Amino acid sequence: MKFNFPIFEIMRLNYELGKKTWFGTGGKCSLYFEPKSINQLILILKLSRRFFQILIIGSGSNVIIRDGGYKGAVIKLKGEFTxxxxxxxxxxxxxxxxxxxxxxxxxxxxxxxxxxxxxxxxxxxxxxxxxxxxxxxxxxxxxxxxxxxxxxxxxxxxxxxxxxxxxxxxxxxxxxxxxxxxxxxxxxxxxxxxxKKRIFKITNDRKKTQPVAKRTGGSTFTNPNEHSAWKLIDKIKFRGKRQGGAKVSELHSNFLINDNDASSLDIEMLGEEIKRNVWEQQKIKLDWELLRIGKFKKI
Ligand SMILES: Cc1cc2nc3c(=O)[nH]c(=O)nc-3n(C[C@H](O)[C@H](O)[C@H](O)COP(=O)(O)OP(=O)(O)OC[C@H]3O[C@@H](n4cnc5c(N)ncnc54)[C@H](O)[C@@H]3O)c2cc1C
Missing domain, CATH: 3.30.465.10 (Uridine Diphospho-n-acetylenolpyruvylglucosamine Reductase; domain 3)
Known part of the structure; x- marks a missing residue:
């Protein structure tokens, strides 16, 4: 395959992917591309088809990139895709x-x-x-x-x-x-x-009820049938609970936040701790809404 086109201009090696997510935690990916046109995207797909798994990322607002990073090519759409x-x-x-x-x-x-x-x-x-x-x-x-x-x-x-x-x-x-x-x-x-009124109401309500200005990933768990995840988490008294630099938001207990230089592992462990306690105390299974991507860091 020929790489005479500026594929290298839109490619980054060993890219700090985690820092680009809303949580701002996690490791690097092997390759990172920002295609600006369908031709560039097709070329990237041709290149990675043989060698790499791919991950497409948007704003990174619903993902935890694990600390060991992602082995493969990550693609974020720009240019004509915006x-x-x-x-x-x-x-x-x-x-x-x-x-x-x-x-x-x-x-x-x-x-x-x-x-x-x-x-x-x-x-x-x-x-x-x-x-x-x-x-x-x-x-x-x-x-x-x-x-x-x-x-x-x-x-x-x-x-x-x-x-x-x-x-x-x-x-x-x-x-x-x-x-x-x-x-x-x-x-x-x-x-x-x-x-304008409707948008204003939505953004205002959010500011009051969710930690939108913090490093978070939105709802951690989906709401199980007939239950609200945040109520289940409040019942186990986890609001404000910490694990390393991660914390359960005081404002909305289904939101985890990177409060103090958390690792992705801190966030994931806190989530798993919530799941375990909700199950043990209420016999209700919580499912992650956040997508956890990549590998754990070797210790
Ligand atoms: C403060 C805050 C508030 C939030 N509030 C809400 C809410 O009210 N309701 C809600 O539903 N969610 C909410 N979220 C979660 C999140 O914003 C949504 O899930 C959002 O749709 C994710 O979009 P993204 O571009 O960030 O996707 P990412 O997090 O980057 O990716 C999510 C998934 O989409 C895939 N993906 C991304 N782009 C493409 C593409 N072009 N083609 C194929 N797959 C793709 C990724 O591979 C991944 O599997 C909130 C998050 C935060 C941080």
């Missing part, structure tokens, strides 16, 4: 998978588009949102989805209609070898003041 287009006639919003939720909110507010206001409370990207079927305040990203475009490791580019995918609470049917590159949503037009 564009938003509004087709006013059909009320369709086309969003690149690398677009941040805060940018979608801003775009929707500026253009009087409603339906995706809830994204103002989520610090991810559209790719991560779809993979996790992210949501809050009674809405989830799959609600307004029409279709999305993916590239797989065999380099096929496909458009998947919503009815060809499966979405559940914080889960989707995308495989780890499918890279979402774009998605289309059916939206509505609305009065800008109404949209």
């Amino acid at each position: 564009k938003i287009k509004f087709h006013e006639k059909d009320l369709i919003l086309s969003v690149g998978a690398g677009v941040k939720d805060s940018e979608i909110s801003k775009f929707c507010l500026n253009n009087g588009i409603s339906g995706l206001e809830f994204l103002s409370g989520i610090p991810g990207t559209i790719g991560g949102n779809l993979k996790m079927n992210a949501g809050c305040y009674g809405s989830q990203i799959s609600d307004k989805l029409i279709d999305c475009t993916i590239v797989d490791r065999k380099l096929n580019i496909k458009v998947l209609r919503k009815d060809e995918m499966n979405f559940e609470y914080r889960k989707s049917s995308f495989h780890s070898n499918q890279i979402i590159i774009q998605a289309r949503f059916k939206v509505n037009k609305n009065n800008k003041d109404k949209i």
Whole structure:
């Protein structure tokens, strides 16, 4: 294979991946790429197909990268994958998978588009949102989805209609070898003041109830059937509990925070300790919502 194109310009070796996540903890990855176009992405996939496993990352707001890092190629979409287009006639919003939720909110507010206001409370990207079927305040990203475009490791580019995918609470049917590159949503037009009010309410409520300014990963565990994870954690009196530099948030007990130079192991051990105590005291199994990626560091 020829590497005459600037693949080396967009490639980093031994990249400090953990520092790029919301927790700011964890190790390095072997290779890191920021493709700005579909051609660059295809080339990276061709290169890694033979040699590496790949991981696609958005804002890193739902992951713990373990301290031993990730052996493989990590891809973060930039450039043409961070564009938003509004087709006013059909009320369709086309969003690149690398677009941040805060940018979608801003775009929707500026253009009087409603339906995706809830994204103002989520610090991810559209790719991560779809993979996790992210949501809050009674809405989830799959609600307004029409279709999305993916590239797989065999380099096929496909458009998947919503009815060809499966979405559940914080889960989707995308495989780890499918890279979402774009998605289309059916939206509505609305009065800008109404949209602004809703966004303002969401961001304000969040500041009061969640440690949004801290190094965190959002909800640690999904809510088990008919239970709220935070209530189960409060019952075992873990609010404020520490493990090394990690801490259970005082503001929201289902949020773990990197309070004082935590390692990913501190965070994961604190999570496991919560799971164990909830099980022992309440016989309810908590499942991680945070994705734990990579290897533990050898001691
Ligand atoms: C303060 C805070 C508040 C939060 N509040 C909420 C909330 O209210 N509701 C909620 O649902 N979540 C919430 N989260 C969690 C998180 O923001 C969401 O899960 C978000 O959708 C993750 O997006 P991301 O881009 O950061 O994905 P990442 O964390 O980078 O990745 C998550 C998963 O998505 C995959 N992925 C990312 N991009 C792509 C792509 N282009 N193609 C294929 N797969 C991809 C990754 O491989 C990984 O498996 C919160 C997190 C924080 C830190």
